Amino acid sequence: MAEKPHYVGHRERLRERFQKAGTEGLHDYELLELLLTYAIPRKDVKPVAKDLIKRFGGLSGVLDAGHKELEEAPDLGPASATLIRLVKGLCCCYLAERMQRRDALCSPQAVMDFARLKLAGLPHEAFMVIYLNTKNEVLDHEIIHEGTVDHAVVYPRRVVESALARHASGLILIHNHPSGHPEPSMEDRRLTRAIADAARTVDIRVLDHIVVGKGGHFSFAENQLLSNAT
Structure with missing residues (x-):
């Protein structure tokens, strides 16, 4: 044998x-x-x-x-x-399902885990929006752009239209830095402000903008930058 x-x-x-x-x-x-x-x-x-x-x-x-x-x-x-x-x-x-219909503000780690797994390893930039209801529960998520992320290609109007189509009342913006460093650029800040301004006209709030990199993440809300953007 x-x-x-x-x-x-x-x-x-x-x-x-x-x-x-x-x-x-x-x-x-x-x-x-x-x-x-x-x-x-x-x-x-x-x-x-x-x-x-x-x-x-x-x-x-x-x-x-x-x-x-x-x-x-x-x-x-x-x-x-x-x-x-x-x-x-x-x-x-698995992480998307865990995040669904949960209070995103009370479960920030679930959102962060999903964002990092979804975007941190990509070789190119991508911009994702998480749509929330009036209870801050996750309704849906969508990658709306892949490639260079700036005001010229990520149109605030499109973000707002997608939010209205889902009857969302809140947004969490997420994008990645393939270079690995999550510190937001001036263009990131300008884009956040533009989306927040457009969303405010229809009573939709931008609750955070998270930048993910291989070395970690940066939250506009945690660093008190969202008030400056909005």
């Missing part, structure tokens, strides 16, 4: 450790390794997982990577790339 490859027993031990201790019981590369076992059934995937962590700078970098970037990594095919992208997508859906 042929002897089983050494990695078969290792996979079983990884699964057992995860079942007993969850993510706390495994290193980041082991979590990725365990995930890859479901897409690469007949190969030792520990070297693949370690290479991905090194290539993308960590587990978050792997999850933020695009499908093409993942496919170009050694020993990683379309099925594995799709599985990794699926995990990121499921995380976004």
Whole structure:
């Protein structure tokens, strides 16, 4: 009887450790390794997982990577790339559902977690709006622009029209800085003011503008800049 490859027993031990201790019981590369076992059934995937962590700078970098970037990594095919992208997508859906119909001001961490997962890893700028009802509960969210974010391309009128279509009474503006530093630029401040001015004409409030980067986030409300913008 042929002897089983050494990695078969290792996979079983990884699964057992995860079942007993969850993510706390495994290193980041082991979590990725365990995930890859479901897409690469007949190969030792520990070297693949370690290479991905090194290539993308960590587990978050792997999850933020695009499908093409993942496919170009050694020993990683379309099925594995799709599985990794699926995990990121499921995380976004989970956080969006947790945020839905909750008081955004009483649950700021839920909003922040969603915003960072959705935008922080993107290689380009994106501008997202979270729409709130009169109780500050989340009605919906929408990425309204991808590319350079400034007053010339993110039209305040479009933001207000989208809010009115959803019967929203409050807005949280969110965009990312791909460079990683979340400090808002003067253009960010001008754009915030323009949207807040347009929203005020129809009794819609801008409750915050959050800038996310790989190194953290910046909140206009937390830094008392929203009153200056509005």
